[in-house]
Amino acid sequence: MEKLPVVVAIPTKNEAENIVTTVRSVIDHFERVVVVDSDSTDDTRALAKAEGAEVVPYTWDGAYPKKKQWCLEHVYPDTDWLFFLDGDETPSPELLAEIRRIFTPVPGRTVRPAAFDIPLGYWFAGRRLRHGYTIVKRVLLDRTRCRFPEPDDLAAPGMGEQEGHYQPLADPVVRLTAPLEHRDLDPVRTWFERHNRYSDWEAWLEHHPAVREQIRQAKTRQGRLFHRAPLKPLVSFGYAYLYKRGFLDGRAGLDYALAMSFYRWQIGLKTRELRSAAAPDEAPARAASGGGRGGEGR
Template sequence: MQKIPASILIQTKNEEASIEKCVAALRDFDEIIVVDSNSTDRTAELAAASGATVINFTWNGEYPQKKQWQLEHAPTRNPWILFLDADEYPSRELVEEIAAIVSDPLERRVAFDIPISYHFAGKVLKHGHRVVKRSLLKRGYNHYEDTGLLKLPVMTELEVHYQPEARGDVGRTEGLLAHHDLDPVRTWFDRHNRYSDWEAYIHADPAMRRTVRSSKSLQGQRFDVVPFKPLAFWVYSYVVRRGFLDGRAGLDYAVALATYYWQIGLKTRELKRNGWRLADHA
């Protein structure tokens, strides 16, 4: 069977629990490249044994970060790139949709936002809030802008929570990208505690917040300006988006994300109270 003419770029760092399943789910694609950040476990070894090409990435603390570096330097042989984490894999519907997109010589869109099917607390969530990521990109038409975020004291090597800028039309897929995190739920809270630090620094600086907002999805831009965000998000996710239909996991997820937004607000107020400004740390 002819392979789908797209290159997969998988971001990894100590992902030995997930990487084999991730690579196996991508067998229909022409090229799979794992971009590993100096893993200390068997991630690189298992990825190579599964048939992926493995390249190493060491961040120097400056622009570009990991995804933009790949857009500039990863040796892909296809014009279309699908960015994935090791705990993500495309549904069969999404695989077929991507195949049609990248094989169409008349396709004029240069990037696609992909909705995420989230796995939380042992259950696939079919309702509630759905995250959307701009993960399918045509090379040469997309880039992660240097927004000045690297001046923040909590930045890491990977661009998170903001989207690449597209030089052209952007579409949205119907098919879903499955996010199946095999780590214990405490790691979700560990990550989001770090994310809330990052978001708080951004929210404490009005100019930076406007810059980052402009690089988010339309959904993210709208939600960024919603007042009483923890309560508003809980109502939106659990009631409006019918998260209650997912049972206890739906309730837990809505509460967890509402708590995340509460953390952002609490940390932002503390930074403002202490007079923190990005310009003072540039």
């Protein structure tokens, strides 16, 4: 089988539980498969190499570019197209066939979009979800026409070397139909640990509206609409479980809708905590500026 002229980049840190399946799913289909590893302390690197992947070490320097933009700039940059996979993701057979149709050379035809959005087949607590909230990832990119945003969020907690929850900037973009399977084999507690960190970042953004607006511009239309919604925990649950029929997934659909609603609640609670902590500092500043009735009466 002819390999496609695409570099697969797999950013990892401690993905020994999942990396073998991920590498095996792509190693026979793409020109290069590169694991970009951030100082894993488990067997991620050895397992990836054993399956035929190249391993490139990565250490974040605390500034931009972050990890995925670094991959765009440094992982075989002479190959225009790059396909990002998380360490627990595998392209479905249908997606591989769809990508092969796009990149198989045809006289007189070129691949024109700057990027492709791919729907995620999401697994939660060991169950494949068929309904509910749908995630779409922009992960198949022409690196000459795509770039990740660089918002002023380096002081924010929660994300570290990872880009935040926004898409790379690209135009035009085409959405594919077949799914990328996101099947995390780690215990469900790791999902909550990750989202606890992510909610730190989201809450920091709520407390810094100028940076929040920078990121809003880089989100999908669905993401921008939800960004403005009030009562986000309730809206999140109603949208995923009722409107998008998450109830058809049985207990797994309920668990995931509740987990996402809890994530939104965490963000709101942490945002209120940040605002409360900042409020005492604002009062002396107002007094020093002569604000309030006491200053005006003298």
